[in-house]
Amino acid sequence: MPVYVDNMRARVGRMVMCHMVADTEHELHEMADRIGVDRRWYQYPLKSRHPHYDIGLGMRALAVAAGAIEISQREAPAITRRCLAAAGRQPLPRVAGAAHEQDASVK
Structure with a gap:
């Protein structure tokens, strides 16, 4: 399974x-x-x-050299959902004002 x-x-x-x-x-931590x-x-x-x-x-260049696959930004959420499913978890719910919602404006 790739990164x-x-x-x-x-x-x-x-x-x-x-x-x-x-x-x-x-796999994510192993590549990191x-x-x-x-x-x-x-x-x-x-x-x-x-x-x-x-x-x-x-x-990013080091990750690609180590075997990471280049994808579009739109493909990333589906992969992270698979990652959570593999661990038996669901994505966290959206919460207005939460740190992850505030960070979204940076991305």
């Missing part, structure tokens, strides 16, 4: 970010470890409804 990186380009300060997602959380992304950048459940890492374009 994916999307084509989102969100500016956060001087950095340009995208999402890294996977079919399972184990392999390319040197600290676990504190994991975006679920406190910062997002869906499990993913926000990574810079340099880390």
